[in-house]
Amino acid sequence: MAILAVGSVAYDTVETAVERRERQLGGSASYFALAAAPLAPVRVVGAVGHDFRPADLELMASRGADLGGVVRLPGPTFHWSGRYHADLIERDTLATELGVFADFAPEIPSAWRDTPYLFLGNIHPALQAGVLAQLRRPRLVVTDTMNFWIQGARPDLERVLAGTDVLLVNDGEARLLSGRRGLADAAAVIRALGPARVVVKKGEHGALYFGPEGVLAVPALLLPQVVDPTGAGDAFAGGFLGSLAAAGADAASGDAPFRRAMLDGTVTASFCPEGFSVEGLLRADGPARARRLESLLAMMRP
Amino acid sequence: MAILAVGSVAYDTVETAVERRERQLGGSASYFALAAAPLAPVRVVGAVGHDFRPADLELMASRGADLGGVVRLPGPTFHWSGRYHADLIERDTLATELGVFADFAPEIPSAWRDTPYLFLGNIHPALQAGVLAQLRRPRLVVTDTMNFWIQGARPDLERVLAGTDVLLVNDGEARLLSGRRGLADAAAVIRALGPARVVVKKGEHGALYFGPEGVLAVPALLLPQVVDPTGAGDAFAGGFLGSLAAAGADAASGDAPFRRAMLDGTVTASFCPEGFSVEGLLRADGPARARRLESLLAMMRP
Numbered sequence: 001m002a003i004l005a006v007g008s009v010a011y012d013t014v015e016t017a018v019e020r021r022e023r024q025l026g027g028s029a030s031y032f033a034l035a036a037a038p039l040a041p042v043r044v045v046g047a048v049g050h051d052f053r054p055a056d057l058e059l060m061a062s063r064g065a066d067l068g069g070v071v072r073l074p075g076p077t078f079h080w081s082g083r084y085h086a087d088l089i090e091r092d093t094l095a096t097e098l099g100v101f102a103d104f105a106p107e108i109p110s111a112w113r114d115t116p117y118l119f120l121g122n123i124h125p126a127l128q129a130g131v132l133a134q135l136r137r138p139r140l141v142v143t144d145t146m147n148f149w150i151q152g153a154r155p156d157l158e159r160v161l162a163g164t165d166v167l168l169v170n171d172g173e174a175r176l177l178s179g180r181r182g183l184a185d186a187a188a189v190i191r192a193l194g195p196a197r198v199v200v201k202k203g204e205h206g207a208l209y210f211g212p213e214g215v216l217a218v219p220a221l222l223l224p225q226v227v228d229p230t231g232a233g234d235a236f237a238g239g240f241l242g243s244l245a246a247a248g249a250d251a252a253s254g255d256a257p258f259r260r261a262m263l264d265g266t267v268t269a270s271f272c273p274e275g276f277s278v279e280g281l282l283r284a285d286g287p288a289r290a291r292r293l294e295s296l297l298a299m300m301r302p
Numbered sequence: 303m304a305i306l307a308v309g310s311v312a313y314d315t316v317e318t319a320v321e322r323r324e325r326q327l328g329g330s331a332s333y334f335a336l337a338a339a340p341l342a343p344v345r346v347v348g349a350v351g352h353d354f355r356p357a358d359l360e361l362m363a364s365r366g367a368d369l370g371g372v373v374r375l376p377g378p379t380f381h382w383s384g385r386y387h388a389d390l391i392e393r394d395t396l397a398t399e400l401g402v403f404a405d406f407a408p409e410i411p412s413a414w415r416d417t418p419y420l421f422l423g424n425i426h427p428a429l430q431a432g433v434l435a436q437l438r439r440p441r442l443v444v445t446d447t448m449n450f451w452i453q454g455a456r457p458d459l460e461r462v463l464a465g466t467d468v469l470l471v472n473d474g475e476a477r478l479l480s481g482r483r484g485l486a487d488a489a490a491v492i493r494a495l496g497p498a499r500v501v502v503k504k505g506e507h508g509a510l511y512f513g514p515e516g517v518l519a520v521p522a523l524l525l526p527q528v529v530d531p532t533g534a535g536d537a538f539a540g541g542f543l544g545s546l547a548a549a550g551a552d553a554a555s556g557d558a559p560f561r562r563a564m565l566d567g568t569v570t571a572s573f574c575p576e577g578f579s580v581e582g583l584l585r586a587d588g589p590a591r592a593r594r595l596e597s598l599l600a601m602m603r604p
Contacts, residue, residue: 222510
């Protein structure tokens with residue numbers, strides 16, 4: 001079944017200790033769509049500027065993403081620029097140029113308002129709430145957010161959480177949102193805000209799932225080389241929700257499809273840091289995914 | 303089968319955001335012995351000073367540790383003092399007073415030289431090598447070390463590693479020792495130095511096992527409250543080697559008993575941060591261990 005993904009379609013300039021790449025395809029909706037498309041149909045809603053390269057749209061379309069909700073607006077494409085530290089985890093943001101994203105108010109094409117699965121990428125919670133209001137009773141809503149909105153737009157965020165089935169956050173965000181240090185406590189506080197299920201992403205340390213039936217800890221795959229970790233969280237979301245959409249899961253399903261989705265999210269995300277921009281993700285074909293799923297299961301088998 | 307544990311028997315002064323405790327029982331051999339004793343007989347080799355309280359010796363003995371190798375020397379007991387940051391992970395060392403530990407050269411009682419299992423706690427590698435030389439063909443040698451020795455006593459450490467079956471290190475130490483960032487690469491480099499098996503401890507993110515038959519990732523248990531994380535690594539080692547000694551495993555065993563030992567180490571370590579000093583560890587009785595093992599296995603079940 002189809003997924004509607006709302007988020008940024010951006011250009012990123014990324015600098016690591018060994019290389020610098022300028023204005024490459026990035027943004028939460030782009031990473032999500034390329035990650036989810038092999039698993040389920042994806043419909044993308046976003047905005048690009050006059051400078052957005054047709055080749056980048058073609059790339060996403062060729063991988064199966066339906067770009068019928070991506071509008072081209074006057075002005076430059078959203079541009080993020082950052083520099084990673086030597087550990088390839090910590091990073092400094094050098095520039096955030098919102099461009100056409102500054103006035104972006106997502107409009108869901110009317111034919112898409114029945115889409116069963118919804119991914120609310122990390123944008124202002126007021127916009128996420130606006131998208132939620134345009135959809136007719138989605139089967140499952142998965143939401144991402146960040147520190148900036150937790151601190152700066154809490155009332156809007158709480159409205160979104162009330163309509164969210166699964167919240168994806170990292171460990172720092174889970175602690176900030178809940179005011180709790182222990183992650184099980186943090187997840188309990190967040191679940192009381194709406195989402196019955198909470199996923200806490202911890203990068204190279206894996207991810208934790210907190211659901212009605214219990215907890216699952218999934219380790220990250222051990223990567224020989226990390227090139228550029230940008231987008232791994234959105235790639236996780238794409239693999240996660242792609243798996244749920246392929247299984248036809250909904251909020252009333254037991255934990256089983258969600259636990260399986262944690263594995264698919266982890267496997268999908270593992271390709272992302274192996275290349276700059278979306279390059280690693282493009283190498284995630286069926287056989288490569290299957291091999292990594294096997295490695296992951298072997299790592300988890302006591 | 304019995305375990306010989308060599309390490310520090312110390313007094314720790316620990317300060318957290320909420321409390322300060324002075325000169326409480328600490329040291330790698332103390333934590334290890336209290337953690338391993340419920341699983342297998344433990345023989346402790348160490349040194350204490352004139353100020354060491356008989357009650358602390360009695361506590362260890364009452365839990366089953368054989369203190370026949372703990373000598374009392376003139377001078378004060380080794381004293382470490384540290385202050386934890388609010389996250390209860392980062393810490394600053396305020397004082398390290400070696401006391402009788404400065405001239406400690408472990409002497410293994412002749413009746414103990416056939417002990418089948420050996421834990422070389424985190425002391426100078428030259429002393430670890432000296433202990434190794436006094437033992438007659440131990441079945442299994444498990445070694446701990448730290449950044450300070452990796453950087454300052456590398457040749458001695460390499461001698462110890464050549465006689466080690468399992469090295470226990472944290473992720474930073476694994477990277478420093480190997481010069482590799484990726485942990486699978488780091489483990490491969492370390493294994494080439496001697497230990498066929500490497501355990502990488504990651505605190506609240508769990509632990510990784512690298513053995514001849516593959517990799518195992520074990521998450522940490524989710525603790526509602528962390529009081530004092532001091533000693534959790536040595537408690538892990540105690541649960542780990544205690545499990546192996548109880549199973550009669552040796553270097554030629556397959557990975558199965560080592561994978562099981564990862565679970566027992568994780569469960570044992572989880573009690574440690576729940577109290578100051580060894581208080582949490584003392585609450586690790588059979589039923590509590592069994593409940594946590596069940597929780598851990600449920601968290602790992604895809």
